[in-house]
Amino acid sequence: MRCSFPKSAVNGEICAMHVRIFEERDTDAVVGLWQACGLTRPWNNPHLDIQRKVSFQPDLFFVGELGGAVISSAMFGYDGHRGWLNYFAVHPDHQGKGYSKILLEHGKTALLALGCPKINFQVRSDNHKAIAYYLANGYTQDDALSYGKRLIVDGPKG
Numbered sequence: 001m002r003c004s005f006p007k008s009a010v011n012g013e014i015c016a017m018h019v020r021i022f023e024e025r026d027t028d029a030v031v032g033l034w035q036a037c038g039l040t041r042p043w044n045n046p047h048l049d050i051q052r053k054v055s056f057q058p059d060l061f062f063v064g065e066l067g068g069a070v071i072s073s074a075m076f077g078y079d080g081h082r083g084w085l086n087y088f089a090v091h092p093d094h095q096g097k098g099y100s101k102i103l104l105e106h107g108k109t110a111l112l113a114l115g116c117p118k119i120n121f122q123v124r125s126d127n128h129k130a131i132a133y134y135l136a137n138g139y140t141q142d143d144a145l146s147y148g149k150r151l152i153v154d155g156p157k158g
């Protein structure tokens with residue numbers, strides 16, 4: 001699946017971000033993107049998170065490429081009841097250009113094709129920018145609390 005709008009000027013040339021499925025060669029760029037976007041945490045190992053995703057529903061793990069560089073990512077999943085979104089990121093150098101919407105549309109289309117009726121995600125409560133982003137883009141806060149229990153410890157404070 002490819003998308004090519006909107007367009008952005010890079011090095012004086014007009015380029016378009018296209019969305020494609022993550023490939024292993026993207027690993028370092030994607031981990032760097034997540035670090036640049038503040039999405040990594042000590043208790044999550046991004047390389048293990050990528051390995052797990054590559055072995056489960058890899059077709060729902062998208063990257064956005066612009067001028068040959070990976071500038072965005074969105075890791076979707078469908079558990080048979082809800083669709084999930086993780087590691088949603090646009091590189092700070094390319095934020096504010098509408099690229100996030102291309103990724104979200106791509107993911108929504110893929111989830112709908114699987115019959116998924118609703119998309120869910122977690123946002124850290126101190127990520128005020130992302131919360132404002134989601135509210136501005138039609139997502140609403142569910143009347144639910146999020147609970148978790150680690151099954152595999154990947155790092156400190158796991």
Ligand SMILES: CC(C)(COP(=O)(O)OP(=O)(O)OC[C@H]1O[C@@H](n2cnc3c(N)ncnc32)[C@H](O)[C@@H]1OP(=O)(O)O)[C@@H](O)C(=O)NCCC(=O)NCCS
Binds near residue numbers: 090099100101123127
């Ligand atoms: C969240 C994120 C992916 C959004 O990408 P972006 O490139 O900044 O957003 P876009 O330029 O595509 O904006 C799309 C729309 O959202 C609006 N928007 C963007 N950021 C916004 C914000 N903080 N508050 C309100 N609206 C916002 C834009 O104005 C635009 O609106 P329009 O369609 O009416 O023009 C990006 O900011 C990011 O990577 N953040 C760091 C990582 C992160 O926190 N991810 C979310 C984890 S839950």
